[in-house]
Amino acid sequence: MEAVAIVTILALAQFVFFSIQVGSMRGKHEIKAPATSGHPEFERMFRIQQNTMEQLVVFIPALWMFAYFVNPLWGAGLGVVFIVGRFIYRSSYLKDPASRGSGFTITFLPTAVMLVWTLVLTASSFF
Amino acid sequence: MEAVAIVTILALAQFVFFSIQVGSMRGKHEIKAPATSGHPEFERMFRIQQNTMEQLVVFIPALWMFAYFVNPLWGAGLGVVFIVGRFIYRSSYLKDPASRGSGFTITFLPTAVMLVWTLVLTASSFF
Amino acid sequence: MEAVAIVTILALAQFVFFSIQVGSMRGKHEIKAPATSGHPEFERMFRIQQNTMEQLVVFIPALWMFAYFVNPLWGAGLGVVFIVGRFIYRSSYLKDPASRGSGFTITFLPTAVMLVWTLVLTASSFF
Numbered sequence: 001m002e003a004v005a006i007v008t009i010l011a012l013a014q015f016v017f018f019s020i021q022v023g024s025m026r027g028k029h030e031i032k033a034p035a036t037s038g039h040p041e042f043e044r045m046f047r048i049q050q051n052t053m054e055q056l057v058v059f060i061p062a063l064w065m066f067a068y069f070v071n072p073l074w075g076a077g078l079g080v081v082f083i084v085g086r087f088i089y090r091s092s093y094l095k096d097p098a099s100r101g102s103g104f105t106i107t108f109l110p111t112a113v114m115l116v117w118t119l120v121l122t123a124s125s126f127f
Numbered sequence: 128m129e130a131v132a133i134v135t136i137l138a139l140a141q142f143v144f145f146s147i148q149v150g151s152m153r154g155k156h157e158i159k160a161p162a163t164s165g166h167p168e169f170e171r172m173f174r175i176q177q178n179t180m181e182q183l184v185v186f187i188p189a190l191w192m193f194a195y196f197v198n199p200l201w202g203a204g205l206g207v208v209f210i211v212g213r214f215i216y217r218s219s220y221l222k223d224p225a226s227r228g229s230g231f232t233i234t235f236l237p238t239a240v241m242l243v244w245t246l247v248l249t250a251s252s253f254f
Numbered sequence: 255m256e257a258v259a260i261v262t263i264l265a266l267a268q269f270v271f272f273s274i275q276v277g278s279m280r281g282k283h284e285i286k287a288p289a290t291s292g293h294p295e296f297e298r299m300f301r302i303q304q305n306t307m308e309q310l311v312v313f314i315p316a317l318w319m320f321a322y323f324v325n326p327l328w329g330a331g332l333g334v335v336f337i338v339g340r341f342i343y344r345s346s347y348l349k350d351p352a353s354r355g356s357g358f359t360i361t362f363l364p365t366a367v368m369l370v371w372t373l374v375l376t377a378s379s380f381f
Contacts, residue, residue, distance in 0.1 A: 002380070003376075005323060005372060005373075006376050008315055009319070009369050012316065012369060013369065015311070019308065032351065032352070033301060033351040034294075034297040034300070034301035036301075040161075043161040044161050046161070047160060049308075054176075057142070057180055057183055057311060058142065060315055062136075062139065065135065069129075093160075097159065097160040098160075100160065115136050115139060118132060122133050122136075167288075174290075184307055184311060185266045188262055192259050220287075224288055225287075242266060246259075249256040249259045249263075250260055253256070
């Protein structure tokens, strides 16, 4: 489970990094809290961070259930794909929000695979 | 714990389904990212999805602590109530946001029961 | 692990309390759902609640990994610091959003300590 913990910490650190960038764009574009709009670049980074949180809420339980019921090392590997996908999502969204699709898909696919796989395995234990 | 995993996956799948609906309402009402407003129907679905995320952040830890310290099967049963309540919340919110109260209560009650029950049991272990 | 569960429940209860306050400010300032703006006091409380959710998404996995791989009682102690920091964050943000820094730091430090410590310990298991 150590590999799963490491990947979880890296994914959380990535989210903290995105949050720090939201904060520094507040400074750069002089957008004072509690405002969450006012400049396109800030709004993009804010939505990147918010969408990453939405993904983490699903990814982290999916990862740990997959690690427990299926395989921790495969879970860690799929988690690395998630992190890479999020960096692609971030850079493409910042350039042009309309191009965020592929980064989004690379992030979401590992989570979907882990959820379906764990569901099949746990559900089959009742038959 | 298999039943708890299945209910967790179904609750996460419900949230993913709500997120997909937010995305399709972006298309329907031509609301381009990073905007999060522009049409009442989009804004309602967006708030349904956001509120569901807020609930999941509390529900998932509550469910697994309850399953571990109290009873996994009762936890799974309360989790089903959560999911049903969220569907009621979604359909009533989409019709009229002012009518979202009962769906909200049906979702929140199982979480509250699990949190209080687990708190009483774990706290009593110190006496 | 009982102490970790108690601290987790208290942190989740604090977030539920903040969410209830967002709801009552909706009533006070007559801000009807799905709107999330319209009065400075509501917007502050809304951002306090949203930021607390962002913190919980990182804090709860950090706390349980730290409890499992390092030490549950130290984890519970650091969790108490998190909760105290969030109350300071809330009251300073409501008075003046620009003064939210120290409450933010008190909340975030325990999470950062737990993440780094757990990362070092789990990573060193591979050498």
